[in-house]
Amino acid sequence: RIDGRRLWDTLMTMAEIGATPKGGVKRLTLTEVDRAGRDRFRQWCEEAGLTVRVDEIGNMFARRPGRNPARKPVLLGSHLDSQPTGGKFDGALGVIAGLEVMRTLQDLNIETESPLELINWTDEEGSRFGHSLMGSGVWSGVYHRDETYALKDLEGISVIQALEGIGYRGEEPARPFEADSYFELHIEQGPILEREGQRIGIVTGGQAQVWYDAVITGQDSHAGTTPPSARRDALLGAARIVELVDSLMRERGEDGRGTVGRLQVFPNSCNVVPGDVRFSVEFRHPSGEEIEALAQGFPERARAIADALGLSLELRELFRIPAQPFDPDCVGLVRDAAARLGLPAREIISGAGHDAIYVARRVPTAMIFTPCKDGLSHNEAESILPEEAADGCQVLFEAVLARANR
Amino acid sequence: RIDGRRLWDTLMTMAEIGATPKGGVKRLTLTEVDRAGRDRFRQWCEEAGLTVRVDEIGNMFARRPGRNPARKPVLLGSHLDSQPTGGKFDGALGVIAGLEVMRTLQDLNIETESPLELINWTDEEGSRFGHSLMGSGVWSGVYHRDETYALKDLEGISVIQALEGIGYRGEEPARPFEADSYFELHIEQGPILEREGQRIGIVTGGQAQVWYDAVITGQDSHAGTTPPSARRDALLGAARIVELVDSLMRERGEDGRGTVGRLQVFPNSCNVVPGDVRFSVEFRHPSGEEIEALAQGFPERARAIADALGLSLELRELFRIPAQPFDPDCVGLVRDAAARLGLPAREIISGAGHDAIYVARRVPTAMIFTPCKDGLSHNEAESILPEEAADGCQVLFEAVLARANR
Ligand SMILES: NC(=O)NCCC(=O)O
Ligand SMILES: NC(=O)NCCC(=O)O
Numbered sequence: 001r002i003d004g005r006r007l008w009d010t011l012m013t014m015a016e017i018g019a020t021p022k023g024g025v026k027r028l029t030l031t032e033v034d035r036a037g038r039d040r041f042r043q044w045c046e047e048a049g050l051t052v053r054v055d056e057i058g059n060m061f062a063r064r065p066g067r068n069p070a071r072k073p074v075l076l077g078s079h080l081d082s083q084p085t086g087g088k089f090d091g092a093l094g095v096i097a098g099l100e101v102m103r104t105l106q107d108l109n110i111e112t113e114s115p116l117e118l119i120n121w122t123d124e125e126g127s128r129f130g131h132s133l134m135g136s137g138v139w140s141g142v143y144h145r146d147e148t149y150a151l152k153d154l155e156g157i158s159v160i161q162a163l164e165g166i167g168y169r170g171e172e173p174a175r176p177f178e179a180d181s182y183f184e185l186h187i188e189q190g191p192i193l194e195r196e197g198q199r200i201g202i203v204t205g206g207q208a209q210v211w212y213d214a215v216i217t218g219q220d221s222h223a224g225t226t227p228p229s230a231r232r233d234a235l236l237g238a239a240r241i242v243e244l245v246d247s248l249m250r251e252r253g254e255d256g257r258g259t260v261g262r263l264q265v266f267p268n269s270c271n272v273v274p275g276d277v278r279f280s281v282e283f284r285h286p287s288g289e290e291i292e293a294l295a296q297g298f299p300e301r302a303r304a305i306a307d308a309l310g311l312s313l314e315l316r317e318l319f320r321i322p323a324q325p326f327d328p329d330c331v332g333l334v335r336d337a338a339a340r341l342g343l344p345a346r347e348i349i350s351g352a353g354h355d356a357i358y359v360a361r362r363v364p365t366a367m368i369f370t371p372c373k374d375g376l377s378h379n380e381a382e383s384i385l386p387e388e389a390a391d392g393c394q395v396l397f398e399a400v401l402a403r404a405n406r
Numbered sequence: 407r408i409d410g411r412r413l414w415d416t417l418m419t420m421a422e423i424g425a426t427p428k429g430g431v432k433r434l435t436l437t438e439v440d441r442a443g444r445d446r447f448r449q450w451c452e453e454a455g456l457t458v459r460v461d462e463i464g465n466m467f468a469r470r471p472g473r474n475p476a477r478k479p480v481l482l483g484s485h486l487d488s489q490p491t492g493g494k495f496d497g498a499l500g501v502i503a504g505l506e507v508m509r510t511l512q513d514l515n516i517e518t519e520s521p522l523e524l525i526n527w528t529d530e531e532g533s534r535f536g537h538s539l540m541g542s543g544v545w546s547g548v549y550h551r552d553e554t555y556a557l558k559d560l561e562g563i564s565v566i567q568a569l570e571g572i573g574y575r576g577e578e579p580a581r582p583f584e585a586d587s588y589f590e591l592h593i594e595q596g597p598i599l600e601r602e603g604q605r606i607g608i609v610t611g612g613q614a615q616v617w618y619d620a621v622i623t624g625q626d627s628h629a630g631t632t633p634p635s636a637r638r639d640a641l642l643g644a645a646r647i648v649e650l651v652d653s654l655m656r657e658r659g660e661d662g663r664g665t666v667g668r669l670q671v672f673p674n675s676c677n678v679v680p681g682d683v684r685f686s687v688e689f690r691h692p693s694g695e696e697i698e699a700l701a702q703g704f705p706e707r708a709r710a711i712a713d714a715l716g717l718s719l720e721l722r723e724l725f726r727i728p729a730q731p732f733d734p735d736c737v738g739l740v741r742d743a744a745a746r747l748g749l750p751a752r753e754i755i756s757g758a759g760h761d762a763i764y765v766a767r768r769v770p771t772a773m774i775f776t777p778c779k780d781g782l783s784h785n786e787a788e789s790i791l792p793e794e795a796a797d798g799c800q801v802l803f804e805a806v807l808a809r810a811n812r
């Protein structure tokens with residue numbers, strides 16, 4: 001069995017890197033803090049006898065050889081980057097649990113048939129460059145490498161500059177190599193497992209998404225002298241689009257998701273009618289058709305709002321992810337492991353995006369969810385119990401072992 | 407007569423300090439760029455034989471002695487700070503025209519009866535510390551010095567730190583000394599003079615205002631997993647308040663002003679339901695009763711919006727300025743000067759706030775407006791003609807001279 005105590009201690013040590021005053025983590029992708037997390041992870045991997053490679057988008061692969069070198073590796077992992085005010089477990093759990101799997105195999109002197117590779121994907125969160133699942137997206141060929149290199153953060157720093165800045169632009173091409181399967185453990189980030197008293201979520205797939213980047217432009221002018229009839233207030237337009245996104249979500253009932261999470265006003269001065277507002281929009285739904293319908297309808301309705309106010313709207317679709325079912329065999333291994341361990345478990349669709357969703361386009365994939373307190377994530381108060389982490393890690397261990405020795 | 411060419415050249419030289427690529431100026435109060443502008447202004451004043459003092463809030467006073475030292479000084483001036491994407495003339499015109507008045511007196515060897523003092527007020531714009539008319543407000547006793555010192559910008563730098571940082575925390579107490587009168591030349595920042603073909607605005611007073619600082623708080627949570635029923639989206643609440651401010655303005659017709667100019671989202675990440683939004687609100691109207699009615703009604707209606715969404719709203723009234731009439735005698739001198747010079751002129755109420763509005767509580771005051779292209783201000787495209795600047799400066803010269811030799 002895995003060592004739950006060691007798993008928890010390692011999670012807590014990683015959580016010190018970028019720790020925030022409110023008990024969360026700020027380890028934004030490709031920053032100095034992220035570098036510190038990556039360096040520590042690399043050191044732990046090497047101590048566990050693994051060989052670490054880095055690809056050209058900064059994804060890290062830590063390999064443990066198998067008895068049969070001809071066999072394709074079984075992959076496992078998640079991400080170490082966080083939201084600006086993120087929690088200690090979102091991403092880190094899957095990476096550190098993967099490390100615990102490797103350490104346990106080493107302790108028990110177990111040699112698997114297939115090699116294993118533990119992965120830390122670059123920029124899963126998307127909060128810095130506006131593009132979630134970046135590392136796995138480039139690896140699996142969904143995103144173009146050079147376009148991704150050119151993405152910029154709000155300070156104007158590009159992905160490639162940031163990669164080089166922290167010394168994690170590796171040599172290996174970022175493209176799907178031959179792999180047997182991929183397993184990812186993650187906290188649910190929603191309330192379902194906790195509410196039902198389940199310990200394990202057997203994730204059967206991910207929901208569909210569409211993301212936009214929007215810029216709405218009017219004219220900045222003096223707040224004291226510009227009469228109502230002469231105003232072209234970009235913030236008023238953005239406010240109406242925020243309202244539209246919320247109502248499109250609610251029209252779809254409890255399964256709908258629609259969010260404006262990022263918004264910036266220019267010039268952002270109390271006594272200036274705002275001339276430009278830049279903001280993000282994203283919709284999600286378990287049904288791909290609902291997302292297709294939104295992607296048809298939303299841009300037109302947003303543009304009508306802008307037109308009515310004499311504003312211009314630039315709306316760029318960043319990406320569209322169809323609903324992604326996972327591999328039935330891999331999902332079966334998760335189900336079996338939970339049953340064997342006697343853990344209460346249910347099938348679940350992932351509300352969050354995960355690297356597994358892109359990897360699944362190339363490699364048979366499954367995910368394991370564990371509960372989190374009040375379903376809260378992307379929040380510094382994100383919280384889980386050590387036993388929940390240990391049980392998730394044990395399921396991961398057994399599913400990976402079963403697959404690697406098949 | 408004043409030297410219109412020298413006035414324009416000096417304006418253009420000042421506009422190089424903090425020049426922006428789009429032809430505007432970014433000379434935010436108490437920054438290094440502001441220091442450069444102040445240093446240059448001080449040098450010009452000394453070259454014109456003036457003696458410069460700085461008070462404890464950074465206001466600069468450049469004195470020219472009068473024949474009769476017992477007489478109270480006639481004050482003139484404006485401000486050198488700008489908006490983040492401001493124009494070349496908002497504020498700078500009044501200061502540099504004041505300098506041109508001083509230079510002309512020196513050239514012509516004119517000694518006035520009363521001393522003259524040319525003033526550069528600190529932080530008129532309010533865009534950095536959220537509080538317009540700061541220097542004149544402290545000087546005239548409307549704002550408390552120590553509370554003003556403690557105000558912070560978005561980076562957490564306080565006014566006192568910023569003053570000391572650029573070496574402009576002076577010795578002289580910031581309080582109203584005995585003065586005969588105050589004259590301020592400024593661009594109109596609105597469309598009225600241009601539309602009517604007027605060259606001079608005889609400003610009879612300023613409109614009433616009320617400003618707020620607002621923080622609305624919900625809970626940041628995962629955009630992909632948080633169902634509609636569990637969301638407490640602070641940005642949705644802020645969007646509805648933006649809409650409310652706009653409709654309260656429109657209810658008052660063309661004389662109403664209501665603006666949310668500054669707004670910041672936390673944590674500001676695409677895939678996080680916003681937990682906090684911080685924003686500014688300001689209303690203006692020529693009628694003090696309308697502003698009193700808004701200050702009565704707005705907070706309650708904003709709070710109802712927050713309550714309905716399960717959000718909490720902190721609304722702090724920053725200041726309330728009643729409608730401020732100017733001094734009939736001083737206004738008369740402006741009217742007379744324009745008439746003597748044969749310049750088309752009309753009476754006008756100021757839509758923008760000006761240092762003159764606070765100074766008027768202590769000292770007989772008048773203002774002179776000149777047109778600006780398309781009424782545009784608080785915008786890099788702000789533009790005026792050299793002849794307009796020269797005519798405004800000549801009216802200032804004559805009004806000041808008439809008063810100082812009375
Ligand atoms: N797991 C997770 O929080 N991923 C961030 C990507 C997203 O779902 O927006
Ligand atoms: N004149 C001017 O633009 N002042 C800024 C203060 C304000 O009116 O908001």
